[in-house]
Amino acid sequence: MLALLVILLSCTFFPGVIVKTKALFSGRKGPGIFQPWIDIVRLLKKGSVYSTVSSYVFQTGASVYLASVLVAALFVPFDQHTALISFPGDFVMFAYLLGLGRFFLIISALDVSSGFEGMGANREAFYSMLAEPAFFILMGSLAMFTGYTSFNEIFINLHYQDYFSIIIAIIAAFVLGNLTLVETSRLPIDDPLTHLELTMVHEVMVLDHSGIDLGLIKIANNIKFVLFSTLSANCFIPQTWSLGMQIAVYLIAQAGFAVGIGYFESFRARNKMAMNAQYILSISAISMILIFVIIILNNKI
Amino acid sequence: MSLLFNTSLLLSFALFFVPKRMKYLVTLLLQVLLIVSTGTWALDALMGSEVVIVPLGISTWSGEIIMTIDKLSAFFILLLDFVCFAGVLYAGGYLRTSIAKKRDVIISLHFFSLLWLNASMVLVTAMGDGLSFLLAWELMSLTSFILVIFEGQKETTLRTGINYLLQMHLGFALIMFGFLVVKDATGEMSFQALGPYFATHSNTIVFLIFFAGFGIKAGFIPLHTWLPKAHPAAPSHVSGIMSGVMIKMGIYGILRVTSFLSADQELIGSIVLSVGIVSGLVGVILAIMQHDLKRLLAYHSVENIGIIGIGIGMSILGMANQDPALAVLGMAGALLHCVNHALFKSLLFFTTGNIYHATGTVNMDELGGLVHHARATSLAFLVGAIAISGIPPFNGFISEFLIYNGIVVNFTHATFAMSLAGLASLVSLVLIGGLCVYCFTKAFGLTFLGSRRSFHPVTYHRIPWIMIFPLVLLGLAITLIGFFPRLIVEPLAGALTAFGNLEAQSPALLSTSSALQAIGLTNLVFVVAMVVVSSLRAWQQARVVRATGPTWGCGYSAGDFRHQYTPTSYASSLLEVVEPAVVYRKDYPSIAEADIFPEKRSFRTHTSDRVEQSVVITIIDLLIKYLPMAGRAQTGYIHHYLLYPVVFMIVIVLLTHFNYI
Amino acid sequence: MINFVIILFIITLIYLSKVEMVKSYYPLMGLQGLLLFGLALLELHEVDALQLAFILLETLIFKAIFVPLFLLRITRGKIHRHQNSPVKGYYAVFIALVIIVLSFITSHEMHDEFLDVKYFTAATSSILIGLFIAINNRDLVTHLIAYLVIENGIFLLSLALGSELPMFVNAAILLDIFTSVLIMGIFFNKLKDYFQNTDISQLSQLKD
């Protein structure tokens, strides 16, 4: 329960901090930190337009997306504070729930019979397919390292090991951080701010969604963002600290992550679309190295 | 009960004599009889603690034919009865127009074979004796052959059918050879004899012979080449049954042989695992490249067989490494995936039948926008698509979860080699899952959504309820397993008892059972979340302006269906990455540098199976090259032909004389 | 700590294998130099101070600072074209991964007492990936970089044997510097000749 609360809490400022950081780096004042949420609220109040070719798939797509992300949020623990749903192998279900949402978003994009949405759907399906192994290998290696197979136990036991767990936590956080960029369509995979349909990945997929549907998708995206960043924060926060301290550190870490993304996005150009495949593959490669390190470690060489 | 069974089979001959319009009803009736009898045995076997033995009352020269139904057989019998029943139900709608058009005898033969396919599959799972097993196996191949060539007036269908029959006989020969090797060593030709044989001889070679023989039926790469041809050629209900359960008979055979293994499991497990990984990955990659929906589904059968192979392979490796958790979970996952695949694959094939019925084509290049004309079918396809992609809340996820769980649990205490195997199967399972999403978003999106890819106005045939009802049946089963996965644990545990060295009630399965409960609960939570979100949305929608209009086309008002993604386009980004796995040819003269104003040209692509091209075709080419030499014997003179038997006889006599036979 | 540095080193190898712009090599080469410096610092505390200082000097000054700057200087504003590599980026990552995995497995199978498995893995994969980069690319500077990656691998290999044979390390480093300077000199002169009349049109010739 606590886990869900802190996740929702950091959801409130996370997207705003990124936008603010980018604005500051480009020498502008930028909107307030809560502006993304104000925009979402405005969207939720708006009416919407539906394409005449669309069907029930389009009507349900955004809701399924949000519902699946919400349910996935129930799986994520906050440090040693357990998540609401936890069972051995729960990370498999976590990933596949996100997959369910993605599936519906993709088909609702294909529902409107437009070249743009088709393009977005195709790209999303392709990149998420490439990105998935990285997450599984990472969780597999953590399972191998800690000897447990659920999020809760993995993160609790990650801290009880020797200094090696810090190294592994760093690499895990690196992989998770990169995965976040892929999953939530940030630079260098995708440019969330662009107005150019032809170069977008996620945005072009939801081009025809308007009003509440778009709002739901944006909410889900923000939550998804925080889910991944919480997972990487979990690798670090010591369990011996007091709860208040943990939450404080967690929130600072989240804000730091957001600032980091903003900084990263300010000082580089995005990838060429064809480069994305290898970018994502190299994430998988790094988690593969991690698992090999752990294999060797487990065999006490 | 055996009376019932025999009666239904005997009565099936009456099909040839009843009036045309009664044939379907009679078939359905006989099918019900068949299912009741076999189902009762299977339930007995699964619920009880003993193996059900049914003497059929038919004697051959090797003795009376006896059905021995243990829990593994019972598991498969229940599955195939269910799917066959759905298939026959579906055939009622699907064949309605054909029944009117086709000749009486063809219809009779078709229904007759349909019944006998069901019966022969039951027999296959129930025969312990080698010879009767082979007979049942042959019967299964023959009846399915007849079913495949239902549209035999087309030359390609006939060709495909013959190809199918040939390959099945290759498999048959391999299985028979396997049995003969065992018989040679133990004097007995039955599955039971494998136990003592494996205990004393090298396991690998005989296992591999059986694996190849059964693998042809199951469709493991590179033995899969008949599959993507036969499925599209057959009528949809037949493809559904064939892909759903008939290829599982291959898996059944492999499982049966596996259950007797006693040594070399490390090697055997790695072989099965690698074949499974290759089948899974290559199968799904090729599926993505297809334009024909049925071909796409056929390649997905290869992929799912690959997943089952991964489960079996990991399980065998688990047995080898004294890791009961992995062994149990892998095998349970594989078994459950057999069930799941049977359910969703037949569902998908039946929906394809509906699509064909409604539009007259299953080519995705020409489809689109069907959702507005076949809403129920589209829902069924959607359920099947989600299930086959292994995504919750449907059944596909459950079996994949079992395998995942086995792998990950194994990770926590794996040896170096096992970690490698686990890593390989983990990565390939994940990739298969992702590729499946890629493929089925494409299949569903391009077939049902958007608008029709046609310049001409098209008419749609209404889909009768009889073609929807079986889909509902299968969909319910899929949902049931997805939401209440614990229900399946007990039958699974039962079926696992066939593997003497698996502790079916092992802690692994029990703890997984609680995880399954949690999954079921999560699915329910998801439904609740979905209801909450959608009702909030509905509440909001009632209060704001909802406008409809054409899809945003940047203000251009003369856009047409060409603006939608096509199957080729959808597959092309993947194609670049997986190029080595596919033979890809593009019929397109690219526009040259100085071609400022390009001439008229066309664009067509062809993808084909790299394995088929490089392995199978090469072998066939060699045969084509060297077989004509044998053709020289065909001289055309009668007296030469008379000479051959004489030579043959002399050779036989000589061989027996020198004790070679 | 050593483990971490080695892991980082292997990760840089992955990134090296997929580099498409010549310019992206320099920071990676610098990082590798730094990592080797860290390794030497952590590993070689048994050798005497002079030797240690010498080794550290070589890794830090030479590998981490001098080489990247030198590379940057000779190619400033000149070579930044895409390399014309026959193997596409994602396959390159895949091949690098396979190389690393195979090195892991071989070093796992070796069980040699005199070899430190961690170093050996990193060293072999570095050498093999260096070779792969050299095979996969056709332009001069990339070949130079590939050579340097191989050099780093050899340095690691010497560390793998290092605790037994400090002299070996010294010899390796001497060889390292000697050959690097030699080859870089040759390259530099060649490049200088090549770009005497620097004209971007000639870059296209450099590609192939």
Added chain:
Amino acid sequence: MNMPQPYATLPNQGTLPLKELPVLSYSEFFQTVSHLLGLEGHHCVACYGHRTLENIQIICCIADDLHHTIKVFSCLAEGNRLVRLASLAKTHFPMHLFEREIAENFGIEFMYHPWPKPVRYAWNRADKTQVINNYPFYRIDGNELHEVGVGPIHAGVIEPGHFRFLCNGETVLHLEIQLGWQHRGVEALFLEMPSLLQRTILSESIAGDTAVGHSLAFVNLMESLGNITVPEELELERTMALELERIAMHLGDLGNVNIGMAYQLASSVFGTLRTPLINYTQTWCGNRFGKGLNRVGGTHYPFNEELAKKLVTLLDKVEESFSPMSERLFSLPSFLMRAETIGRVTEKQMRLIGAVGMTARAAGIPSDIRQSHPFAAYKRYEIDHQTLEQGDVWARMMLRSLEVKDSIRFVRELAQRSGPATNPSSPIKEMDLKLMPDTFCISLVEGWRGEICHCAITNDRGELAHYKIKDPSFHNWMALALSLRDLEISDFPINNKSYNLSYCGFDL
């Protein structure tokens, strides 16, 4: 050869009495065009139809870049019945648009034209059944490709144009650009506008981002027709304004491409550099885009010492932050990866389509009116001419960057040279302007996009009888279409921005 030349030869801004304009038969015309375009350094700057009383006169102007002259000749086509002529475009691709334009306006059919499609759907076009929705797009047979249609309304606030991509997945096989969404009828308006001021303002509005360029071409034309010579200071001023426009637009485009690449730093730096420059133009003439600066015969806003001082300090400041930023940009790997070899149009292709201006210069063709047909201060002062050979996004960006530097240097030089404005001449009064009767005149100006060509014909009363405008985008849109071939569709935006072609300059 003693045969009389079948053409008249003019300098830039030269006038030609109509009766000296050679009128050839179409076959002679055909041969002459073929012959001239085959010569080195010749390209066609204008070829258009002009409706005389009973005929249509097709006037062709071919510029000889080597000898700084323009060769003009014409032929007659009967205007009252369907005319079929052999197409020059079949062998000389750059002629395709000229012929399409004539075909569209006068219903003349060009046989074997390789690309017979509407150009801009002018309101007075001959065939009214050709409407924007039945544009005959190029199609590739087979149902495996999909099309992406972008525009006429774009996500960014830009002008209308429809882009049709034929795609195989992410790869574009062919791009066709359909323009003609705005129907302003600028050329006709020139004749309808009664006063000189209105016409001048109209010329500033041909393309909003090339106000100085187009108005300079117009002003030059009027001054030639009116036999007015302008003082050297005025020419200096006009040149500075033109170069300032070039700097500002190049900076803006550099920023825009970076927005397309999501490189925030460069986009904001270039964006902030552009603002003071156009603000300077405002302090000079009251309009950020230099409108109101060019007037026939003089200026309302004489350049003075104070302005010069301001300009020099401003340019110093701009250069100070421009140089490091462009240095950084052109060495940033993630930028280079997106820009290099992307959207490559070869020199051969550029020649085939007759590209002009910086688009052509980025692909190795030294097309520059400032050099080949100098006007204004370029007659006396030499500016550096840059050509790059790659023809890709990188080259177009690099060229802009180089030209910005050159222009800054050049303007600074001119500003220091200009000295105190001794004799600020006011623009000429409407009634004082007497155009030569029955005269043809052509004026070429190198705007920041490339060669701007204005032609005019006066009638016997010295009034404008026909006015013809050609913006560089007229040719260059084809280059954008070509650069997308076999490129990823996601690279279209940066390509488009690297050209930044004018929609209204084409549509007129």
